[in-house]
Amino acid sequence: MGFGSSKPQPLPENMKAVIVGGGYGGAQMARNLQGRCQVVLIDPKDAFHHNMGALRAAVEPGFVLKTLIPYKKSFGDNFKRGLVTAIxxxxxxxxxENGEKIPYTHLVIATGSAGPFPGKLTSPMNISMEEAGKMYAGIAKEIADAENVVVVGGGPVGVELAGEIATDYAGKKKVTLIHPHDKIADPMTNEKFQSTLKGQLKDLGVNLVLGERVSNLKSLPLGYTTNTLTTVRTDKGQEIEANLVLPCTGLKTNTTAYGTSLGDKMDTNGRLKVNEFLQVNGHKNIYAIGDCADVKETKLAYNAGVHADAVTKNLENEAAGKELKPYKPGGFFMALSCGRNNGIMTTGGYVIGSFIAKRIKSKEVFVPMTWKKMGQPVPEVK
Known part of the structure; x- marks a missing residue:
């Protein structure tokens, strides 16, 4: 567990914790509880998708195998493949989805968010490792074949994807990043962060079109390379020629499991309203963690894991008859790769440049650490 060095406290043998969603928060929760009480981790996929490495997999053939970690090998009989449709x-x-009902004494909802491929693997929701491998092999070929690439959306996914393409195909492709705001990655970052990150992208040859929105996105061929150039138009009249357009917008909360059952507990973004203990409002034995919880903080994989640790500690407190401890969001933190050799981090208002960011994230995009947490060795990829 990651909530300090304190020794895990006992949990009741009759506690049955059902965890819906096997992303960063759900998998951390399952690791925390495995062997300590009855645990069922439910996810429609057969493997954990390490999506912090997804954009490297979009440009490096074979790397996808390092981003898919089989649930069964990590959790054995504690894992159940399926899609929860009601609570x-x-x-x-x-x-x-098949009608099977699974009882719980405690429920942790960690369904995360859905977004466009290649940043996310959420369509179809029950995609297999084999199918995912084919999808990433396909997008890697599309990127390799394209000469003019337009990335639509300058959030973390769009920035990292543009950086990966511009790094691996330096001088061989024209890469344009279009974003409707002047600030990229995250609006909470300061000017030093912005100037440093934009400078890294420009040094890689990425053309930044900021403060403009793509006006003809729905009519463009998305995600595949065309033989002839197509025109990407912005709301300010700019036209950019491309034969591959990659959308990196439209991240949405995944509400499939609870949208009907707990619809009155959702905010306008589909996130579950939680109290200071991360309990869904009105339900003391139902928790929500990660992207699907309406906690006022940046939605990051790291924060989802911290949520899981906080809930685990409060399950221990509940079992011991102690008061629950409120969760307090930490300060703003972000680590971005900008290709293999560049990156940037910010914490507490400080900006850390590419030398440290490369060592921490960009070089291996947290692959060894993630496989270690899942209790498996990183596979060798030829």
């Missing part, structure tokens, strides 16, 4: 708080059970 019954009155009878303490969840219902799978």
């Amino acid at each position: 019954d708080p009155d009878n303490n059970c969840v219902t799978l």
